[in-house]
Amino acid sequence: MRFSTGLRPALLAVLLAAAGNVIAMPESPKSQTRTFRLDAPCARVFPLFTPLGERAWAAGWDPEILSGSEERGSVFRTRAHDEETIWIVSAYEPDQHRVSYARLKHGSNFGLVDVECRQSDSGSEIRVRYTLTGISPEGEAFVREFLDDARYDRFIDEWRRALGAALSPPKKSAG
Numbered sequence: 001m002r003f004s005t006g007l008r009p010a011l012l013a014v015l016l017a018a019a020g021n022v023i024a025m026p027e028s029p030k031s032q033t034r035t036f037r038l039d040a041p042c043a044r045v046f047p048l049f050t051p052l053g054e055r056a057w058a059a060g061w062d063p064e065i066l067s068g069s070e071e072r073g074s075v076f077r078t079r080a081h082d083e084e085t086i087w088i089v090s091a092y093e094p095d096q097h098r099v100s101y102a103r104l105k106h107g108s109n110f111g112l113v114d115v116e117c118r119q120s121d122s123g124s125e126i127r128v129r130y131t132l133t134g135i136s137p138e139g140e141a142f143v144r145e146f147l148d149d150a151r152y153d154r155f156i157d158e159w160r161r162a163l164g165a166a167l168s169p170p171k172k173s174a175g
Contacts, residue, residue, distance in 0.1 A: 029111070032147045033129040034156040040167045042117040042124045046097040048163060049115045051076045051087070057166035063087070070099070083108070097124075108139035126163075128156055 038045055047053045050070040051063045060080060068074025074089040084106055091100040097117035104110045111132035118125045132147060134140030145151060 029131045029133045030147045031131040032152040035127045036160040039123040042097045042119050045124045046117045049099050057162040109134050
């Protein structure tokens with residue numbers, strides 16, 4: 001198709017104006033989900049996913065409760081590696097064995113953590129989903145690394161092992 005010489009500048013102006021009005025859409029949040037099994041009923045496992053319950057199995061977990069405890073709207077703060085994360089309980093459904101948190105790691109990333117416990121034949125099935133968005137270049141790098149398939153597999157396997165150890169009966173000492 002050929003345009004007359006007079007139409008070319010006008011067409012170019014229209015295309016440039018239209019291109020200037022295009023708004024770049026942000027990327028969707030990144031998410032990973034994994035499921036694992038534990039040899040204990042949900043009634044015993046689920047309380048370990050509350051802010052204070054996590055102390056029983058997560059090394060270094062020491063939340064500072066700012067309001068509430070585990071009910072929706074409760075707020076707490078954690079510190080690890082000189083970084084602060086603010087958490088809010090966004091959903092707490094103990095009858096369904098589900099809890100969700102929104103979390104902000106200042107200057108790095110914002111996200112959601114969803115944990116669900118389903119009763120299985122002789123134990124429970126735990127589903128963990130992290131959905132994260134970087135809010136800085138460093139945060140975007142953290143999100144890419146944290147949600148990398150192999151890295152997330154290792155992270156969730158750490159949960160499985162630590163929870164399993166916390167749920168195991170104490171060993172009797174010889175003597």
